[in-house]
Amino acid sequence: MSRPMPSDRSAATPLPEAITLAATEWFVRLQAVGTHDNADTDTHTAWQRWYEADARHALAWQRLVDFGAHLRTIPPLVAHNTLVCANANQGRRRMLGLIAVAGVTGALWSASDSNTLRVWRADxxxxxxxxxxxxxxxxxxxxxxxxxxxxxxxxxxxxxxxxxxxxxxxxxxxxxxxxxxxxxxxxxxxxxxxxxxxxxxxxxxxxxxxxxxxxxxxxxxxxxxxxxxxxxxxxxxxxxxxxxxxxxxxxxxxxxxAAWTQGMLVVHAMPLGAFLAELGRYRRGHLGCAPEIARLPVSGIYPVDDTDRVLDMLSRALPVDVQRYTRWFVRVQPGARSPTEVLPRRAIGVDRTHT
Known part of the structure; x- marks a missing residue:
């Protein structure tokens, strides 16, 4: 199929938030299924339809490709903000600058000796x-x-x-x-x-x-x-x-x-911020929390194969609310309840069906 290619004049065109977020999600999904012969052809076909449906889709995608964004390790909100701001004059330098300011690690831009390349080549x-x-x-x-x-x-x-x-x-x-x-x-x-x-x-x-x-x-x-x-x-x-x-x-x-070998994350009095960083290893995108609740202690046994369920458990056990802005960007915020209204600490995360 032929693909609509954005013109040079369109390089400075601002893009709607919905389109840039969709481009980001498609990029991550395609990385997840791969590009080899046995890749998920349904996913690739669906992406092709999305790509060809609107010239702005092609523009958003082209910016991702041109700027070399490795979205597997970049929180989608960072990529989204970069795409919105990108234009022909700022180009790659702005992209790299925004990523550096955001403190993103793992997105290495030199090809031959990057850890990303070593991971791709791993046995x-x-x-x-x-x-x-x-x-x-x-x-x-x-x-x-x-x-x-x-x-x-x-x-x-x-x-x-x-x-x-x-x-x-x-x-x-x-x-x-x-x-x-x-x-x-x-x-x-x-x-x-x-x-x-x-x-x-x-x-x-x-x-x-x-x-x-x-x-x-x-x-x-x-x-x-x-x-x-x-x-x-x-x-x-x-x-x-x-x-x-x-x-x-x-x-x-x-x-x-070593509890992860059994699909479990076992913690005792771990600060919420550190706990979410651990849980975030098991899901794509960004998972963080407001600084004022980052020190709340978390204890218990949690199933790492269902991170959304774990977040729901936290919202019932701690004075926090889970805000899902997109499937790729989740933030835990202070909740309306006081600490005296939540479950006792020993109950946090304990689920007898998973122990």
Whole structure:
């Protein structure tokens, strides 16, 4: 089919909010289904109809493509505001400037060495809200949490995974057929050696975290090879490339760190702002809260596969209201109730059908 192409003169045309938001949602949906041969053809056909229905649709789409917006990691409201303001004279520089001011991370604009490119090329990966479990050839069971990516390198002498992004849980296989090769997990900050174990590893922006459920793990920071530590069952740590930042010794904390493998988010007295940041990992778009309620404590067990249900649970248990501006932009605001009117803290998030 032929596609209407916006003219140069239309590059400065302001676009209605509904159109820019629709373009943003279509971009995210198409990224979710992919462009390979097995992609969702119904989604692509529906997008084609939307694209050709109005020249302004084509203009909004062209701006997204021209500006190189990676909307999978950009809150749609940011992209929407950028599209409304974009014009031919400001172009790419304005787009990048607005994204930088908004504090968006992960939208890297250099192609060859970007983390985004490494994620796309990873051997195993999951999308936002997806969890995946695979069994490797050596018998190791590898689980990937939401929005995660892993590279694998198994040779005659070693088994090695590299956590490119996100979070994984590993139950190491015996590898008896290959002489029990050592098993390593590399992160941006250092390396972990599994010593017959079950453990979870998470890659943060400036650090990595490990929690050990069974066996032991040897942790070596990238720039402190002579200061390795060994963590045993029930222990965990956060480290950067030079040293250990923090450490815990609590079986409950270790198990909670891996609760996502069972589809659960387990928290105790976590500030609401931090809780929403965690919950937001399992859904596309922006999920935030007003600063005046960000410190409200949240405790309980929450199903990560139904984030809308969790938000409804919060609105019943805390003095907050959930405002859904679009499906991609949700903000938790102070509610009309006083704290004395809400459920006791121990009830927050507890749902016996999911425990």
């Amino acid at each position: 195993l990966s999951t999308g936002v809200g997806e969890r995946r479990t695979v069994q490797l050839a050596d018998g190791t069971v590898l689980a990937l949490n939401t929005d995660s990516a892993v590279d694998m390198h198994f040779s005659q002498d070693v088994r090695r995974l590299r956590l490119v992004r996100g979070e994984i849980a590993i139950t190491t296989g015996a590898d008896a057929d290959h002489g029990h090769r050592p098993f390593f997990v590399d992160t941006a900050q250092g390396s972990l050696q599994a010593l017959g174990t079950r453990f979870a590893v998470r890659q943060h922006d400036e650090s990595a975290a490990v929690a050990v459920m069974e066996g032991a793990v040897r942790v070596v920071a990238a720039n402190a090879a002579d200061a390795a530590i060994v963590l045993t069952a029930g222990q965990g740590a956060t480290f950067d490339d030079t040293a250990l930042r923090s450490r815990f010794d609590d079986v409950g904390v270790a198990n909670a760190a």
